[in-house]
Amino acid sequence: MDQHKKNDNPSYSRTDTDKVVMKDEDWKRVLSPEVYYIARQKGTERPWSSKFENFKDAGTYYCAACGNALFKSDTKFDSGCGWPSFYEPISKNSVIYLPDHSLGMSRTEVECGRCKAHLGHVFEDGPPPTGLRYCINGVVLDFEKAKEAEKNYNEKKKSL
Numbered sequence: 001m002d003q004h005k006k007n008d009n010p011s012y013s014r015t016d017t018d019k020v021v022m023k024d025e026d027w028k029r030v031l032s033p034e035v036y037y038i039a040r041q042k043g044t045e046r047p048w049s050s051k052f053e054n055f056k057d058a059g060t061y062y063c064a065a066c067g068n069a070l071f072k073s074d075t076k077f078d079s080g081c082g083w084p085s086f087y088e089p090i091s092k093n094s095v096i097y098l099p100d101h102s103l104g105m106s107r108t109e110v111e112c113g114r115c116k117a118h119l120g121h122v123f124e125d126g127p128p129p130t131g132l133r134y135c136i137n138g139v140v141l142d143f144e145k146a147k148e149a150e151k152n153y154n155e156k157k158k159s160l
């Protein structure tokens with residue numbers, strides 16, 4: 001039993017790494033309207049509106065749609081761009097990249113590697129060591145403080 005299971009979202013898990021494929025109507029049913037708008041309709045939250053924008057607690061950020069681990073707090077930095085920003089995802093498989101030519105711009109979209117939720121974009125003006133800036137909508141992030149995350153990670157390792 002995954003203690004983080006949300007409402008009746010059958011895909012939400014912090015331990016399951018299987019890819020999630022769910023119909024749009026099912027996503028609409030299980031996600032909050034805010035998360036659905038960003039994650040499934042590629043929306044963008046208003047800049048400076050995220051509680052995570054100036055948030056400095058140590059811990060792990062997860063996909064709010066499926067529970068996939070995305071970013072660690074020690075890769076978060078103050079970009080001043082109005083959205084939570086990170087310079088590196090937790091692992092290569094945490095996120096996937098897609099060319100995005102919408103709004104007359106050439107950008108790289110970042111999606112969740114597990115459920116393909118739209119997260120934000122990545123730009124090449126970040127700090128070292130990667131030089132990347134993952135500009136992420138806070139609405140699609142769940143945060144867990146370090147201690148609890150570590151405990152869950154160890155439990156996960158045990159069960160593998």
Ligand SMILES: [Zn+2]
Pocket residue numbers: 063064065066067068112113114115116117
């Ligand atoms: Zn996801």
